Amino acid sequence: MRYNPRETEQKWQELWNSKKSFEAKEPSAVAVAPTAGPVVRSTEASQQQGAEQSRQKKYFVLSMFPYPSGRIHMGHVRNYTLGDVVARLRRAQGFNVLHPMGWDAFGLPAENAARERGISPKQWTYDNIATMRGELKRIGLSIDWSRELATCDTTYYKHQQKLFLDFYKKGLAYRRKSFVNWDPIDETVLANEQVIDGRGWRSGALVEKRELSQWFFKITAYADDLLQSLTSLDRWPEKVRLMQENWIGKSEGAKINFRIVSGAVAVAPLGAEQSHSINVFTTRPDTLFGASFIAISAGHPMAKERAKSNPALDAFIIECNKIGNTAAAIETAEKQGFDTGLTVAHPFIAGKTLPVYVANFVLMDYGTGAIFGCPAHDQRDYEFATKYGLEIIQVVQERNEATKERSDDTLSALRPCGPSPLPYTGDGMLINSEFLNGLDVTAAKKTAIEKLKAMGIGQGVTQFRLRDWGVSRQRYWGCPIPIIHCTACGVVPVPESQLPIVLPEDADFTKGGNPLDHHPTWKHVNCPSCNAPAMRETDTCDTFVDSSWYYARFCSPHNADEPVTKSATDYWLPVDQYVGGVEHAILHLLYSRFFTRAMNETGHVSLKEPFAGLFTQGMICHESYKDEHGKWLYPEEMQKQPDGTAINVKTGKPVTVGRVEVMSKSKKNVVDPGRIIDAYGADTARLFMLSDSPPERDLEWTESGVDGAWRYVQRLWRLVDEEPFASLLSTTPSVHPGEGRDPAIRKVIHKTIAEVTDHLQRFAFNSAVAAVRKLTNTLEEYAADKNANGATFREGIEAITRLISPMLPHIASEMWEKLGHQTMLVDEAWPIADPALLIDNVVTIAVQVNGKLRATIELPRDCAKDQAEKIALSQEAVQRALNGATPKKVIIVPNKIVNVVA
């Protein structure tokens, strides 16, 4: 009978659910029973494994929780399938597995829905969650649904507010002024993605930068630790660690005060000292003699001060503010500067002055918001100097052979090598630099800093690129920040007894701005300390805050009194395997690492690194289609013709088949997971996700690939249901394992068990699938043989059934039942290969002549080198290739290769 995925998948999902198969055991349950074996054990292999276990080990598998956008997409299916394979494998290997699911439920789209369609963010969100939960369940994931949480539940964000207060008390949360994108028409703050070409996405108004008081988390307090600890994350992808390292961006440099010598404003609101000098950060103090200008950010206090009396400068600053808030926009914009008329004294060259510019490429958030420009040795400074006709003085020259060892200052006059093309940013020797002449860059940096220090105008500093984390959002649908502002008492934390601060449900979304701010009553409260009328903080938390600690909450999701339960986090954390997209490589993962440290410092958890293992998956791509008018079409709106072209299903007109691109709603190149599961079943969808493309790489969704997966699922079923397989399986196996069985086939079976286990543990799921398919091919061939042994065949089929079970859990369970077992496959132990069957006595060796393959020979394992050489040289093809020449050298790598060098 043909396999019916719809009925079978539902049957097993209901069974797992009713037996609570995937509920994690509480740490107390595991700790109390010293011999607690990993559930039912019925196989020979598990006996060795289970018996000596004194305490069941835990394994925490976490896939990044989804934003409840409305429907699940293929990216979710991939993410959760990958996590599920790990969870099911570890469960079978005897671990107490925690594999939970939740919802990253606060955020902008809910608020947009409210504005566009008048639905309340809460209702919209919970409706979406209900839909998506149903869709997720159909994938057949081994999730412990009893731990489900949503970050917009008051039972979740209540604890987040408590954490905020604890951070505040430790000085890890603070308030300062910072810039936002301001839409003057909608009177609202815009996210970077809502600013398109400098204009608000909805209003089209030119976006301004506006300074607001905002809340920050002091992530920079842990900059060094976050950097140093990266080395301990040995189960993270190297690329993610590198990206984080560069993001934190530790650099050694100097801060230098440049004294203003002319053009200084007489009265300054900043204090006399500041208005008489400009403090600059540089990583290249060695190039000070090449300095030709100072550039300050448009947001620098000095720039603002000068703008008051200079309308042209004011206009320039307004122009700079239009570029936008993103680093990419600022750094790709054409370099522009405005001469402030100020000049500063060169610290080392008496009488020399440098002009001060306001420049659009200097970032206020990094360093001191001011730089000195050395055009000869910096690309940006070079462009700037060329544009504004500023001096370009070379002070570093690449060393050549003649000057390598010398370091006296007569060398600078010698011009020992030809001029390097400027700007030159490499290492070399200092020239044109008085007391630095002849030194290398590193030594010159040190000497320059010493001199600056002695002069009292500078010092060496360590600078991080990492900035404090701005968590304030002027929005409704987020976790309210539990702070009260009182005119008399200032910033007052909400007393813990008053938590949670709950969002009002009657917010008005018809007006612009922050609904919490213009709500008639919500923000008006009495000061907890003096009882006078006061105001609530109306900013809510960045949603990255919500997702920074959800992993810890999963350990005890129902604790009503505290954010986490210590005994639970001590047992379950860290997360053993975290799975999610690379797009989170920096922000989410860095914020979580910070949050864990902050929770550690405030006594909530006892660890610092939340994720011991990390796997970053690739994205899902699909062909894109356009009709004759250039409008995007959904894949189901077109049909491929036999000649390779495509037509519109409705109009019959030709369709342009575009490139394979990341699935996105805007390009309509999406495939709905629900439709695929309806048509083929979850196992087929899962198999397609896992075969072919390695999980870390982008995956191209193709209809033919799905068909291939579908055919394999059907083929697996025939293996237990049809002839000649069914008859072979019905023969009674011997009680003694191995007796009368076919050793050659058993070898293949056990090698496959070892191989698949290894592939799965290394996330090489595509290779694991390939190995199982190969075993399937072998067993089908074997079954066609009239002398095939039934017990051998059964051993092979049972191996396949277990090996595919993490990937195709439904059909594997059904096959297991069909094979006559009373147990549930999900409670069975993972197969273990017999080591004796993994060793080959004969090996195939390649024979090369001058690196080119000429023959292959079969030799006994570990055979003597001279014997290998003799047999290799006796090969006819080898002699032909040698063409009478005598071998000069023979390289032999045992059991692998013989290379004859002629």
Place this chain on the structure above:
RNA sequence: GCGGGCGUGGCGGAAUUGGUAGACGCGCUGGAUUUAGGUUCCAGUGGGGUGACUCGUGGGGGUUCAAGUCCCUCCGCCCGUACCA
């Protein structure tokens, strides 16, 4: 701009440490069986050459007995860039 990644047949990809390039699958070609439901089975399949051979892992250069793998350089695509999540 900066940081990170990827590039192998017609296609997705395989190849623990440098050691037989193309496993496994898709597609295609030829044949068989059955055709009421996305069939199934057999054979073939990197390019060139009748063949011995030869050329082949984005382009160019290098190290090595041996390079998909290591080094330099160029090109293309993708991700992140701090208020999308």
